[in-house]
Amino acid sequence: MNNIERRDKEIAYICDDVLMAEQKKCRKILQKLNFMDRSDFDGIREVIAELLPGSEGAFINPPFYCDYGNNIKVGKNFFANYNCTIIDVANVTIGDNCQMAPNVAIYTAGHPIYPSTRNSAYEYGKAISIGDNVWIGGNTVICPGVNIGDNVVIGAGSVVTRDIPDWSIAVGNPCRIKRTITEDDRKRLFKDEMIDDEAWNDIVERGYAE
Template sequence: METFKTEKQKMIDGELYFASDPELVAGRKHAREQMKLINNEADRQIRRQLVEESFGSTGSNAHIEPEISFDYGYNIHVGKNFYANFNSIFLDICPITIGDNCMFGPNVQLYTASHPLNPAKRNSGLEFGKPITIGDNVWLGGGVIIIPGVTLGDNVVVAAGSVVTESVPDNYVVGGNPARFIKSVEDEPASESDDLDSQREKIDLIDRKIIALLEQRMDAVTEIAAIKKSRGQKVFDPSREEKILEKAASYAKNEAYREALKDTYQGIMDVSKKYQKDQIDK
C-alpha cells in the first residue's frame, strides 16, 4: 500500500512539492515572525533562546549575529560552539546540518532550495531541494555560497567569496567560483617539504582528487559503452586513441613529465577499453 505524504514531507525528503500548500505557507509565515524577533533582539541570551526555538536543534553556545534569514527554521540543525556573523541566509527547504565548532563569516548563504529545469514544471509551482551537510570545525569565509546537495567534511576551510558546487572531503581548503582544491589543512610548511612522510601525505591527498575525477571519467565511459552497444560500434578506434594520448600529453606543463604521463594515460585508456567491452558483452 502506497504511503501518503504531505507536501511538507515531500519537501523535506527532496521530492517535488507545491510550496503553496497551506501548511507550508503557515510555516513560512511563522518563520518570518521568528526572524523579526531574532533580528530585532539586542540581548544575546534572549536572541539565542529565540534561535533555539526556531531551529530544529542547536548545541550549546550557539551564537548568530543579526540578521539571519531562513525559510522554515525547523530544518536547521547546528552543533555546539556555532558562530555565524552578520547577514546569514539559510534556505532550509531540506535539512541543513552543521557540526560542532563551526564558524561562518558574514553574508554566508546555504541554499537547499532548487527548481525544475523544465519551464512547464517550474511555472506550475513545483519545487524541490537537496540537503546540505557540514562537518565539524568548518570555517566558511565571508560571502560563501553553498548550493543544494553539497557535503563539507570535517576541518574544511572555504575561502571568502567562493561558490561551492561539489562536496568537499575532510581537511581541504577550497576557493573560487566554482570552488576548487587549494591545499590541505594538514600540509606541512615549505621548509619541511623534503620530509618523506610529508610528501607521501601530499600524494595521498592528490590521489583522492584523481580518483574522484577518474570516477567521473568512468561515468562518461559507461555512457559511451551504452551508445556503442546500441549502434553496434566497436570499442577500439586506433586513430582516436592516438589523438587522445597526444592531446593528454600536451596538457602537461612540465615537458619532462610528458612521456611518463602519456604512458600513465595509456593505462587509463586500456582499462576504459576493457570496461567498455565488458559492458557491451553483457
C-alpha cells in the same frame, strides 16, 4: 502524498498553504531576532534557542534568514556572522565548532530547469551537510546537495557546487580544492604570518594545541 511528505522526501513539491503556515511560525521568531537590540546578547541567545532547538552555545549576529528553522541542526558552538541566509526546505546539518563569516548563503532549494515546468510552481530541496570545525568565508554560496567534510576552510566568495573532503582548503567559483591542511598550518595566522609566542603559549595552556 501531501506536500510536506513530498518536500521531506526531497522530491518535487509545491509550497502550499500548509507549508506557508510552517514558514509563518519561523518568520515570527525571525522578526524578534532581527529587530532586537544588537547589544542584548542574552536575549539573542534565547531567541536562537527557540529558533534552533537542541543547539548548544549557538550564536548568530542578526540579521539572519531561513524558511523553517526546524530543518537546521547545528552542533556545539555554532557561530554565524551578519546576514547569513539558510534556505532550509531540506535538512541542513552542521557539526561542532563551525564558523560562518558575513553573507554566507546556504541553499537547499531548487527549481526545474525547463521554463514551463518551472512555472508550475513545483520545486525541490536537497540536503546539505557540513562537518565539524569548518570555517566558511564571507559571501560564500553553498548549493543544494553539497556535503562539506570535517576541518575544512572555504575561502571568501566561493560558490560550492560539489562535495569538499576533510582537511581541505577550497576556494573559487566553482569552488575547488586548493590544498590539504597539514601540521605546518598549526601555528599559521594569515598567509605566511605565524601566531606570536604570547598568543601561542596561551593556546597551549588552554589545551587547544593538540
